[in-house]
Amino acid sequence: MLTCKELGERASDYLDSEMNWRDRVSVRLHLMMCKHCRAYMDQLAKTVQLLRDDASTVDAGEPDPRLIALLSKRSGEAS
Amino acid sequence: MRGQKPTAAMSDELLVVGLKKGDEAAFRQIFARENAALLAFARNFVRESAAAEEAVQDTWVAVIGGIGRFEGRSTLRSWIFSVLANIARTKAKRDGRVLSFSDMGYNDPAVDPDRFSGDGTWLSPPGRWSEINPERILGGRQLLAHAMAVLEQLPPNQRAVVQLRDLEGLSAPDACEILGITESNQRILLHRGRSRIRAAIEVLMDTEKGEQFDPTK
Numbered sequence: 303m304l305t306c307k308e309l310g311e312r313a314s315d316y317l318d319s320e321m322n323w324r325d326r327v328s329v330r331l332h333l334m335m336c337k338h339c340r341a342y343m344d345q346l347a348k349t350v351q352l353l354r355d356d357a358s359t360v361d362a363g364e365p366d367p368r369l370i371a372l373l374s375k376r377s378g379e380a381s
Numbered sequence: 382m383r384g385q386k387p388t389a390a391m392s393d394e395l396l397v398v399g400l401k402k403g404d405e406a407a408f409r410q411i412f413a414r415e416n417a418a419l420l421a422f423a424r425n426f427v428r429e430s431a432a433a434e435e436a437v438q439d440t441w442v443a444v445i446g447g448i449g450r451f452e453g454r455s456t457l458r459s460w461i462f463s464v465l466a467n468i469a470r471t472k473a474k475r476d477g478r479v480l481s482f483s484d485m486g487y488n489d490p491a492v493d494p495d496r497f498s499g500d501g502t503w504l505s506p507p508g509r510w511s512e513i514n515p516e517r518i519l520g521g522r523q524l525l526a527h528a529m530a531v532l533e534q535l536p537p538n539q540r541a542v543v544q545l546r547d548l549e550g551l552s553a554p555d556a557c558e559i560l561g562i563t564e565s566n567q568r569i570l571l572h573r574g575r576s577r578i579r580a581a582i583e584v585l586m587d588t589e590k591g592e593q594f595d596p597t598k
């Protein structure tokens with residue numbers, strides 16, 4: 303039987319579906335019976351979601367003019 | 382995905398075609414989409430921002446010069462990140478900086494062991510984050526800022542994996558290739574990094590509620 307502590311160590315593998323079928327079933331069984339681990343898994347999933355949704359539009363700034371110059375050299379070669 | 386405008390965004394294929402032809406609009410779009418993330422990623426290798434900027438500038442030069450060799454076996458984003466990783470690694474080595482990618486950040490537990498009893502069950506269980514949901518994140522800005530601050534403090538190898546996988550949405554094999562680590566180490570680092578961020582958000586949520594966890598609830 304998987305303990306809560308062990309589940310805590312494998313939670314990302316479960317969320318990312320990087321787990322074999324057998325381990326997946328034992329995590330799922332544990333989650334069905336343990337509300338604390340359900341809460342933990344939910345917290346981790348929300349953490350990942352928060353990072354994924356990171357819509358902070360950091361201003362990329364302007365590309366260095368030297369890069370644009372390099373690019374036009376490229377277009378000269380291509381045409 | 383950062384800085385990417387949903388409207389009129391060219392597909393990767395179009396961007397690559399454009400870049401191969403030296404099309405400025407295509408280049409500017411890729412630049413706007415990736416530059417900030419590349420700068421953040423470069424800091425895993427070189428700590429000083431001037432050195433990081435130099436590494437990213439060199440990366441763009443290499444991307445413009447080498448796009449002809451890009452075959453589309455990986456995504457454009459993942460290819461650009463590998464170019465940067467190679468450049469930044471070389472720079473770090475030249476500056477005599479020892480990279481700790483192989484020996485740091487693997488051993489800390491995902492959850493503080495004190496929160497479990499001897500038989501491995503929760504002694505101090507996590508609370509419910511009902512006020513956070515994917516559609517409507519209350520206090521989302523503050524939470525995100527907090528998460529980003531914790532990300533900054535992670536060991537470089539954990540931070541690098543979390544950036545590539547969760548912020549940039551790259552696949553596990555791509556992240557392994559870029560960082561030169563094994564699949565199992567990638568998984569360990571990702572989980573350790575996420576876990577530290579989760580723990581920090583948990584602390585913030587508890588302080589906001591103004592209460593400690595009650596293990597009996």
Ligand SMILES: [Zn+2]
Binds near residue numbers: 305306338503
């Ligand atoms: Zn449990």
